[in-house]
Amino acid sequence: MKIRNYWNLRDFGASTWENASRPVRVAIALISIVLVGLLPFMGGSILATPIASFDAVLVYPVGMFVLMSLGLNIVVGKSGMLDLGYVAFFAIGAYTMAILGTTTGLNTWEIMPIGIAFAMTAGVLLGIPTLRLRGDYLAIVTLGFGEIVRLVVLNSSWSKGPNGIANIPMPPNLGPLKFELENQKVFFWVVMAMIMLTIWMIRRLTVRRPGRAWEAIRQDEDAAELMGVPTLKYKIWSFTLGAAVGGAAGVLYASKNLYIAPEMFTLNVSILILACVVFGGIGNIWGVVVGATILGYLPDRIRFISDARLLVFGLVLVIVMNFRPDGLLPRKKREKAIVKKGANA
Amino acid sequence: MAKIGKTLLKLDNVTMKFGGVTALNGVNLEVKEGEILALIGPNGAGKTTVFNVITGVYKQTSGIVDFDGTSLGSQKRYQVTGLGVARTFQNIRLWGDMTALENVITATDVHKKSGLVGALFGLPRARREEVENRARAMEILRFIGIDEYSDRLAKNLPYGVQRRLEIARALGTSPKLVLLDEPAAGFNPAEKVELAATIKKVRDAGYTVLLIEHDMSLIMGISDRVVVLDFGTKIADDIPSVVQNDPRVIEAYLGVPADAS
Numbered sequence A: 001m002k003i004r005n006y007w008n009l010r011d012f013g014a015s016t017w018e019n020a021s022r023p024v025r026v027a028i029a030l031i032s033i034v035l036v037g038l039l040p041f042m043g044g045s046i047l048a049t050p051i052a053s054f055d056a057v058l059v060y061p062v063g064m065f066v067l068m069s070l071g072l073n074i075v076v077g078k079s080g081m082l083d084l085g086y087v088a089f090f091a092i093g094a095y096t097m098a099i100l101g102t103t104t105g106l107n108t109w110e111i112m113p114i115g116i117a118f119a120m121t122a123g124v125l126l127g128i129p130t131l132r133l134r135g136d137y138l139a140i141v142t143l144g145f146g147e148i149v150r151l152v153v154l155n156s157s158w159s160k161g162p163n164g165i166a167n168i169p170m171p172p173n174l175g176p177l178k179f180e181l182e183n184q185k186v187f188f189w190v191v192m193a194m195i196m197l198t199i200w201m202i203r204r205l206t207v208r209r210p211g212r213a214w215e216a217i218r219q220d221e222d223a224a225e226l227m228g229v230p231t232l233k234y235k236i237w238s239f240t241l242g243a244a245v246g247g248a249a250g251v252l253y254a255s256k257n258l259y260i261a262p263e264m265f266t267l268n269v270s271i272l273i274l275a276c277v278v279f280g281g282i283g284n285i286w287g288v289v290v291g292a293t294i295l296g297y298l299p300d301r302i303r304f305i306s307d308a309r310l311l312v313f314g315l316v317l318v319i320v321m322n323f324r325p326d327g328l329l330p331r332k333k334r335e336k337a338i339v340k341k342g343a344n345a
Numbered sequence B: 001m002a003k004i005g006k007t008l009l010k011l012d013n014v015t016m017k018f019g020g021v022t023a024l025n026g027v028n029l030e031v032k033e034g035e036i037l038a039l040i041g042p043n044g045a046g047k048t049t050v051f052n053v054i055t056g057v058y059k060q061t062s063g064i065v066d067f068d069g070t071s072l073g074s075q076k077r078y079q080v081t082g083l084g085v086a087r088t089f090q091n092i093r094l095w096g097d098m099t100a101l102e103n104v105i106t107a108t109d110v111h112k113k114s115g116l117v118g119a120l121f122g123l124p125r126a127r128r129e130e131v132e133n134r135a136r137a138m139e140i141l142r143f144i145g146i147d148e149y150s151d152r153l154a155k156n157l158p159y160g161v162q163r164r165l166e167i168a169r170a171l172g173t174s175p176k177l178v179l180l181d182e183p184a185a186g187f188n189p190a191e192k193v194e195l196a197a198t199i200k201k202v203r204d205a206g207y208t209v210l211l212i213e214h215d216m217s218l219i220m221g222i223s224d225r226v227v228v229l230d231f232g233t234k235i236a237d238d239i240p241s242v243v244q245n246d247p248r249v250i251e252a253y254l255g256v257p258a259d260a261s
């Protein structure tokens, strides 16, 4: 006899959402957004992080991790390609911000589309030759790409090599909303907006043709190709969209940190983001959000135990993955169409 | 019986070698519009290889494959599908974690124009195509007689339904030519009769069928013509009653101790 029922938050959430009428959905969404938006004011509560300020932790690592995990999840979760070099796109975004921000008069918002474009271009250029590879081969090539990008910025003069780039400008204020180092609420709201935009994008795509193509590729790529799915094209799209999100995160990161250096863009970042995806529930947006939030927040919350915190972090990973191998909120396996409900004919 | 028309698919002297193994040896084959052509032969004769060469899984060592006036040699696999050739797999290869309906809808996407941008911004054409796809896929499931399973995950379907879903998915691509690789494998006699009726229905709906099958009685009942392969070589190509009594065919089958039914 089961002592406790398998806690199935995912299906509970999904069915609540499906059964809700439109106004109820809008209300749920708005209330959630407001609640999350108010999070930075919770710095004095039990949630507080002992050393770093709470709102700064919410921006980085938490918000950034969520954003990057969502981007990586498009590649790894949706279309099933193992990318171990995701940090490269983050780095490209960050360096675009750093270089253009310090040498031209452009501000963060003007550099944002440029950084995204560079990251996407890199995604396409890397994707065309490599996405014919599968599984482990792809993982190794992408891993190599991540390292190459880091080594290039480490050894180039335009990137100031190991010294990194300092004095990167902060974003200009958005009306009454001021970007400040001591008070990062506005940064948090910007990250939140970017996260929402990413979620919107993924949800839009997954209920329509691209989502089906990715799903088919993930499950049986040869069958997909033989049923008329241009698999390379959709794989490149997946890779490129993931790159776009990574690049956007990089631009904001540089503009928040004001200083970047090659050692911030190591393989560890790629692995950590991948861990967030797998921990939360590969392929499930909400799982990824929860996973990245926990893995981003936990090390700062338990900073008071100093070195032991990494041990605890590792233990949490091992224990959770042991009991929930598909992650905290696994990909849906319910019998429901990957087609828009309203498309009912 | 449907009217038999012009040549739709033509294999001209096709040879396929895998290292030292010659899976196909100078095979000539014509499939005419509107017919059911059966491709038979003992295990390992090269039947599936014919499908793999047509659909671009393998590139033939030599020879020409021409479909409806286009040489398939230089086409990518998904382009071949787009030109109007669809197949099923001898070992079922559905997308198990998709529902039956999604499997077919995914196949219907091949002739649609909208892509990523349309999906992202919900452009009118993308929305319209979603509705069309869904309706079409449902219609196909109904046509094949498995619409009651539309919302079930493919991997959870009964074996026979999965086999039928493979056919439905192939029809989803709106092909001119359907390649069926042992669609009745593992079926009992009653199921085979039912499937034979379905295949006939598919042909009568205007599709041309190239069918690999081991069961002679099934083949004799529905095919217009039978081509026999043995060790990669075509040894017979005629109407069923003639092929059935061809001594070379009988020998090829009797030469194989394992049951060929």
Ligand SMILES: Nc1ncnc2c1ncn2[C@@H]1O[C@H](COP(=O)(O)OP(=O)(O)OP(=O)(O)O)[C@@H](O)[C@H]1O
Binding pocket: B018, B021, B022, B023, B041, B042, B043, B044, B045, B046, B047, B048, B049, B050, B090
């Ligand atoms: N990818 C491959 N590499 C090497 N040899 C292959 C390959 N594919 C097929 N062959 C060989 O080609 C020959 C024909 O195989 P094929 O699968 O076409 O036979 P078949 O007629 O479909 O047989 P069955 O009735 O068992 O399905 C066999 O000897 C097989 O081992």
Ligand SMILES: [Mg+2]
Binding pocket: B047, B048, B049, B090
């Ligand atoms: Mg075979």
